Amino acid sequence: MKYSNRISYSLAAETAKINRESRVGSRGTDANRMEPACWPGLRPSFTFNKESKIFVIGSCFATNIEKYLQSRGYICVSSCENRSNLISTGCLNKYTPASIWEEIAWAREIYDRDDSITLEDVQKCLFQVSDELYIDLHLHAVEPVDLATAFEWRKVVYSIYRDLFTCDVVVITLGLIESWYDERSERYICETPPRQALREKERFFFEQLDYQKCYNFVVSAIELIRKTNSPRIMLTTSPVVLQRTFTSDDVIVANMFSKSVLRAVTGQVVKDLDGIDYFPSYESVMLTRQNSIWKDDMMHVAEPFIAQIMSRVEGIYAPESFSKVSDNFDRIHDFVNAVSARDFSLARSIFTSIGDPGLEVPSDYYTSAAVLYWCDGDRNSAASILAKSNVGELSYTDVLVPLRILIARWAGDKDLVIGVRSWLKVNDGLTFKRLFHAASWLSYNGNKREAAVIAGLVRPQQVRRLSAQRRLVSILQAGGKSDQAKIISEIKFDSVPAVA
Incomplete structure (x- = not known):
């Protein structure tokens, strides 16, 4: 253990004295770190760079x-990209400490044995739903x-x-404590049992993991990761809210x-083990x-706010590699967030204050600005600002990118x-x-036809969730596309939605 929970008054007083963030700053002072966004201090015990091999595991x-x-x-x-087109990144989500440990333990056993996967290894993970x-x-x-x-x-x-067992940095996010246990395989599964497995529903048990179990799973997972290597770990x-x-x-x-x-678990693990940092995205x-x-x-x-969180992590943990894309970084992302939330009054105010956004501006700024102009009926400005952003450089945070199609049609820009x-088409994942986010955004904004x-x-084969199916059917019907709504409504699902 790195330090005891009980210390003398003198040491406690000295610790508080040298801690620059021992108090919450008042409104109207430079010490206010709660508004307009909350930015707790980061306490890095290590750094990384663009040569570091990073493995990210956990929830969405x-x-x-x-x-x-x-x-x-x-x-x-940890990315599926360039590995195979069989599995998308989301398939690897692990929501509970138990499911994180299960996957690591499964892989560690193979790695230590002979580094060669067998049919028996695979069958441990499978539920047979039919003969084939x-x-x-x-x-x-x-x-x-x-x-x-x-x-x-x-x-x-x-x-x-x-690659988890040879990487330099591991990032672990803990999502839920509501877990499911398969008594037949004696393993915790990833999420709610799928519909096909419910013909043997008596083998599955719901368990709300307690503090000690969560702590034990996290510590054990870290021990497996560090068995033959000593990566630095961010926890x-x-x-993300329980669905x-x-x-x-x-x-x-x-x-x-x-x-x-889970927050209590992460705090205790960071106290108990060396080489592990907590970063306060939750706060x-x-x-x-x-x-x-x-x-x-x-x-x-929202992705733009996640980018703001991670830019701070990057700036502290990777100072040699970090460079802000713009001096207006925070205001740009506040603007994008405001447009995404359809708070157009706030968005206009921030947009005016930004002025010249500078160089290397993320594409979601241009998309959001075009959307704002579109909402205001300013066709020329919308087309002009989209022309400043190369389609080939669209960022992953650009959640309203499909609206560019509507705006380009409106502006007469076929190219x-x-x-x-x-x-x-290229970024099918x-x-x-x-498309779903943009359609929902338009629907909530009252643009039913658009x-x-x-x-x-949306292609029918892309719809894999019952909740998404219902929402799309509702949007299509409200916008007068009953034939397409019928096609989507007839989709049959082989699995039920996850609970996270």
Whole structure:
């Protein structure tokens, strides 16, 4: 243990005296770190650079961290990109300390044995749904496949996880304590049992993990990671809200309990183990009093705010590699957040204050500015500002990028329409999320016909969630596209939505 919880008065007083962040600054003073956004201090015990091999594991918030790091040129060995087109990044999400430990332990056993995956290794993860089809209970939101495909999936997963044992930096985000245990395999699975597995539902048990179990899983996972290597570790609690609870509590209460347990666990692990830092993404999100930092589902954090969080992490932990893309960095992302939240009055105020955005400005600034001009009916300005942003340089945070199609049509720029469509086609992994988000944004803004146009670009095979299906059907019907609504409504699902 690095230090005891009980110290003398003199030492406590001295610690508080030299701690520049021992008090919360008052409103109206330079010491105010709560407004307009909350930025707790970071206490790095190590640094990394663009030569460091980084592995990110955890909930969907971890995926956002990984995307940010990749967009900034860091080596994320946990990424599915350039590995295989069989598995998308989201499939590797791990929401609980138990599911994180299970995947690491599975890979560690193979790595220590002979570094060669076998059919028996794969079958530990599978549930047989028919004579020929299997579903992997340890991957997020996947469909039943034949055994050969399931084997190939697991080969990809192992090829990724084996790099965990040789990387330089590990980032772990803890998401939930509501877990599911498979009594037959004696393993915790990734998420709610899929519908196909419910014919054997008696083998699955819901468990709300307590503090000690969570702590033990996290410590054990770190020990497995460090068995033959000593990577530095960054630990955080995901701010993403629980979608549904299987307890009798209100989901809001259940979520707060879950996050409180995990925040306590991360704090204790950082105290007990060397070479581990906590970075306060949870505090930044939960204590920032801006509606614009949340997506419309009120569960997920808006990508521009995640970029602001990670830019601070990058600036402290990778000072040699870090360079702000603009002196207006924070105001630009505040502006993007405001447009995303449809707070146009705030957006106009920030946009005016930005003036010249500078060089190397992220594409979501130009998209958001064009959207603002579009809402104001200023066709020429909308077209002009889009022309300043190269379609080939669109950033992962540019969640409203499909609106460029509407604006380009409105402005009569056929080349831009073709360019955005091509970008969406090439970036197929991002396409559904972008189209769904943009269509929902338009629908909430009252642009029903335009929302249906964007929703109509979604291909049926991209819809894998019941909640997404219902939302798309509603948008298409409201916008007068009943034929397309019927096609989407007839989609049959092989798996149920996740709870996180």
